[in-house]
Amino acid sequence: MLTLYQIRNNTEEIIKKLSVRNKDFSEPVYEAIKIDDERREIKGKSDLILAESNKLAKSIGQLFKEGKQAEANQAKEKAISLKEEVKKLARKLNETENKLLQVLSEIPNIPNELVPEGKSDTDNEEIRNGGIIPKLNKKVPHWELADKYDLIDFELGNKITGAGFPVYKGKGAKLQRALINFFLEEAEKAGFTEIMPPLVINEDSGFGTGQLPDKEGQMYQITEDKLFLIPTAEVPLTNIYRNVILKAEDFPIKLTAYSSCFRREAGSYGKDVRGLNRLHQFDKVEIVQIQHPDKSYETLDEMVAYVELLVQKLELPYRIVRLCGGDLGFTSALTYDFEVYSAGQGKWLEVSSVSNFESFQANRLKLRFKETGEKQTKLAHTLNGSALALPRIVAALLENNYTENGIKIPEVLQKFTKFDFIN
């Protein structure tokens, strides 16, 4: 959520910058300012009456003590009429505030200057690539390899739960565990503190990171307890700092967590859902940083470099793209996506998304900090990235490393898998 301060002080500039998202946001922006004007006026009036009513209440106490019953009763009547007015205003204030919140939550984050114009993912800007696309004798998609070597049983998942809940078996399961351990160990080496968060979150947390109120259809819900299965560890991780006031010297805060992620993926049926390409439950190691506003873009670059190192270590051909305005997520100011080439399918698969949210999430989270020696609080910047999501990495590893003799495990993983070949 943008702050009213941002919107009121840079109105024209914000509208211009938002237009990079391929949509005109001048209407909600002006609407927000209009509603805020109303809100201020009502608040002013209401405070004035409350002040009078408070004064009156105190005087009534005094009058009773002095035994001036008649005067006290007169004052009481006046107080009652004031109270009615306040009640009306309070209701109006509440309505106005809700309306404001609604309009504000329709306005996405302001794209950074680096965000290229564009409508869809085809307009994303490739900034770097690396690795070598393997020349395979035979292109085999991972779902066939998974079946051939009995690594993943999709049918069994259907039986136990439903589509999109695969069952990993034998070396397939071990490969999962190896990747998780590899990613966590790398994150630890890079200075991230490992967290093991709850996989279930409440409404406040969902609101804090922006899943609620509008994206609730993407989460699995436990309606009886008003809880949700996490779509990513970003949610519990970032919400650790909900309603927290940090000191400037606390920065940067670097957290990592492995978690299962649960996504309903409503509305994405039939598109790229084969095998591991799109699942309802998958595993991911997430990295989160909370940083001083002056340093968040430095940190974003650092996180991109970190994820790049991971895919390099896994010897996967990759490219990094800067998302264009049309493809940029609602809450993000700048996002880099990582894609790896999965040679069996002949496709680029998105395996990581690294974003700077600036103060957009922090505003909702009420995640603030104080500059040393200053009393005033400011919003912190939050960033996160996948480092990495497992299924598509597994898909690419299986497909790219497939030879007639079996599937070769990258060297960095062998320490964790305790085997170097799947055959």
Place this chain on the structure above:
RNA sequence: GGAGAGAUGGCAGAGUGGUCGAAUGCGGCGGUCUUGAAAACCGUUGUACCGAAAGGUACCGGGGGUUCGAAUCCCUCUCUCUCCGCCA
């Protein structure tokens, strides 16, 4: 799941209807003293909103109610503790 107790500022802890945004202690910050430090002493120390400012308003776990007036009374939810039951 059942019975009971509780939730107050960074922490500890007082306050059971009127000048309480809240005593006191500890901690933090500033100062005096000191070559420096400690001790002692003095001062200061929550968040948000409205306002150009003066100042005002709201907040004592969340939400609602009673009252002229609520940290204090009532309802409800959440959480914590003790006991019982169940249990990895």
